[in-house]
Amino acid sequence: MKPKRDMNRRELLGSAAVSSIAFAVVPRHVLGGRNNVAPSDKVTVANIGCGTQGLREMPGMLQNRDLQVVAVCDPNKFTTNYIDWSSNGIRNGIRQTLGDPTWGAGIEGIPGGRDIGQEYVQKYYAKNLPSGKYRGCNSYEDFRDLLDQEKDLDAIKIMTPDHLHATVAIAAMKKGKHVITHKPIANRISEGRLTIETARRKKVITHFLAWSDRSGNKLTLKWIKDGAIGKLREIHNWSHRPVWPQWTSNPTDTQPIPKGFNWDLWLGCVPHRPYHLNYTHNVFRGWYDFGGGSIADMGHYSLFPLFRTLGIETPAISAEAYGTTTRTIVDQVCRPVNNNVAFPHSCMIRFKFPKQKVLPAFDLIWYDGGMKPFVPEELEADNESLSGEGMMFVGDKGKILASFHGNEPRIIPEKKMRAYAGEKEIPQDSRRRRSDTWVTSIKNKKESPGSFVFAGPVTETINLGAVALRAGRRVDYDSATMKITNLPEANKYLTRQYRRGWEL
DSSP states (O other): OOOOOOOOHHHHHTSGGGGGGGGGTSOGGGGTSTTOOOGGGSEEEEEEOOSHHHHHTHHHHHTOTTEEEEEEEOSBOOBSBOOOSSSSHHHHHHHHHHTOTTTTTTOOSBOBSHHHHHHHHHHHHHTTSTTSOOOOOEEESOHHHHHHHOTTOOEEEEOSOGGGHHHHHHHHHHTTOEEEEOSOSOSSHHHHHHHHHHHHHHTOOEEETTOOOOHHHHHHHHHHHHTTTSSEEEEEEEOOOOOSOOOSSOOOSOOOOOTTBOHHHHHTTSOOOOOOGGGSGGGGGGBTTTOOHHIIIIIHHHHHHHHHHHTOOSOOSEEEEEEOOOEEEETTEEEEOOOOSBOOSSEEEEEEEOOOSSSOSEEEEEEETTOOOOOOHHHHHTTOOOOSSEEEEEETTEEEEEOTTSOSOEEESHHHHHHOOSOOOOOOOOOOOHHHHHHHHHHHTOOOTTOGGGOHHHHHHHHHHHHHHHHTSOEEEETTTTEESSOGGGGGGGSOOOOTTOOO
């Protein structure tokens, strides 16, 4: 059933009724203190996606006085079969945010769905009202209904599986809504391009949550400009992901669709297939149809800020990838598994980049699943090894080693760092609430530093890695025409087969 809509905030403030409820526009200090924000000044947001990550990030919005969560949406009404990093992490996070140590005491398993999302929002806002009651958050199964009915909505935050990011973002921007999205912007090059073009054309505020202001990258750039490692040749970035099971073929067993879970709506643009738990929740990332693999999961966090700071303004012009191979036993014979449905257990991808404004042409090498570079001789000299995750910049006269996100960079070996005469102090990263950046941008009507319009190079590069994995060969990419030039049959991986009615 579609929720009933009361007179919206802007209609209310513009009507004669305002005289009888003047509390909505009285000065902020009258509303309970200097930190309060008048309802008419708040950014109204709908949270689309109430799985574990959507719930995990909810406090950052609820505790931000400059915004109001007015709606939630998820094709799942309520189940306790979610997968997460700990058994009680979601439950404990909700308890802490609500100040209620008993919340969810009767729930067995890991909860999620729109019922939980709505309850979370309303209980949080209720605890700050004299009446202790709040019913101002609507709940939707279908994001399209939400966009049609929430007339007084400023922005949406997308927390769905990767395959729906572009679909939801484009639908919202066409209705003039600002869009905040989790990574990736899309898991296909064509969808990423269309999403970014739509943001540019509609002139709405957008924010890609992988953005952050990494001061370590600024120091690394200064060292590169100073010639501390000579001419840059390579950038290496490695992650211990995936932290979910990886499969090599689609499930063959059948499972009943959980009650209250709209499987067709969850599939969205992907052609129909039988329901299986192993496609859903936080394990969707491992499938080519639904996710973007470890590089999309974590690489955006490390590479988007790096691209922005180092001035990498064009995507890779080629990608070559190697992934884990597996075998299975068929009729007592070990045979190779032809896996074109899921990312490998581990992989290495080498991207080649042309000359940029500041940087020369260079290679970017990505590693995941336990793969990483061999220990450089500079670390061996200091009797060190590489950590499980990290970033390394290789020049023709030296190397810079940093954390996975590029923080705490240092020239190696240590004696070269000590001898370096340039700037060595690393300024502290700002520790702002993640929602502050995009809320401020929306309120001030100014482009966010994490705007979609800046994310084209990293979006196309990361998705090109998936193309190379599926093609099994080096792919040369022409961004101007959005085509693979050396292997025409690989162009099918730049887009997807759409379910009827879900075409973009």
